Amino acid sequence: MCHRPPMKTNLLTLFAAATCDGQTRRQRGDHCPTPAKSMRNRNAILIISASVVGYFLLASFALSEPLPNRIAQDPTIKGKGKDGECMDYAIALSSKLAGNGIHGQLIFYRWHIRNTPITGSHVFVMYRLPDGSEWIVDNEIPKPKRVPPEASAMQLVFLLNGDPSAPVDVELQNGLNHLSFF
Numbered sequence: 592m593c594h595r596p597p598m599k600t601n602l603l604t605l606f607a608a609a610t611c612d613g614q615t616r617r618q619r620g621d622h623c624p625t626p627a628k629s630m631r632n633r634n635a636i637l638i639i640s641a642s643v644v645g646y647f648l649l650a651s652f653a654l655s656e657p658l659p660n661r662i663a664q665d666p667t668i669k670g671k672g673k674d675g676e677c678m679d680y681a682i683a684l685s686s687k688l689a690g691n692g693i694h695g696q697l698i699f700y701r702w703h704i705r706n707t708p709i710t711g712s713h714v715f716v717m718y719r720l721p722d723g724s725e726w727i728v729d730n731e732i733p734k735p736k737r738v739p740p741e742a743s744a745m746q747l748v749f750l751l752n753g754d755p756s757a758p759v760d761v762e763l764q765n766g767l768n769h770l771s772f773f
Contacts, residue, residue, distance in 0.1 A: 657720055659693045663728040663735045670730045680730035681714045685773040693718050697771035698727075699764040700748055706758070715751055727751055744768065 663684060666672060670680030681697050688695065695718030703710045715729035717738065725738035727747055736750060744763055749755040 658691060659688055659718055659720060660726065660735050662687050662691065664733065673730060677714050677730045681716050684716050688718050689773045693720070694773060695719055696773070698744055698747060699767040699771065701762045701764060703760045704758060705760060717747065
C-alpha cells in the first residue's frame with residue numbers, strides 16, 4: 592500500500608506513473624517501484640543473462656575443436672615445446688592418438704642448412720580425422736596445421752616449417768617412413 596501523497600507533476604514525473612492499490616499515481620520510493628526502476632532491474636537481469644549465455648557459448652566453441660587437435664596441443668605431452676625432443680613428442684602423441692582410435696604416420700627427415708656444416712633430423716606426426724581431413728604437428732609448433740589435399744611428404748615438411756624458400760636441403764628418410772604408421 593502506498594503511503595505517500597502524489598508528487599507534483601513535471602516533465603520527469605509525467606511518465607513515471609506507478610500503480611498502487613489499483614490507482615495510478617505518480618510516486619517515488621521503495622513501496623511502489625516506478626517503471627524506470629523496474630527497467631533498471633530488467634536491464635541488469637538482461638546483462639547478467641547475456642553474460643552467462645556468452646560464457647557458455649565461448650566455452651562450447653573452445654570444446655568444439657576435434658579431440659585429436661586438443662590432444663596435439665596439450666602442453667603436458669612429453670616433449671611438447673622442448674627443443675630436441677621431437678621423437679619423445681611424436682611417440683607420446685601417436686600413442687595417445689592411437690588410444691583414441693585416431694591413426695596416422697610419423698614422418699622422418701634429415702635436414703642440412705646450405706653452406707654450413709649444420710645438419711640434423713626431425714620427426715613430426717600426421718594424423719587423419721574421421722571426416723577425412725589430415726593434420727600435421729610437431730613438438731615445436733603450438734597447434735596442428737591442416738594438410739592440403741594430395742600434398743606430398745616433402746610438401747608437408749615445408750608446410751610444417753612455414754618457409755619453403757629457406758636455404759635448407761631436406762631428405763626424407765623413406766626407410767623409416769614406410770614403417771611408421773600407427
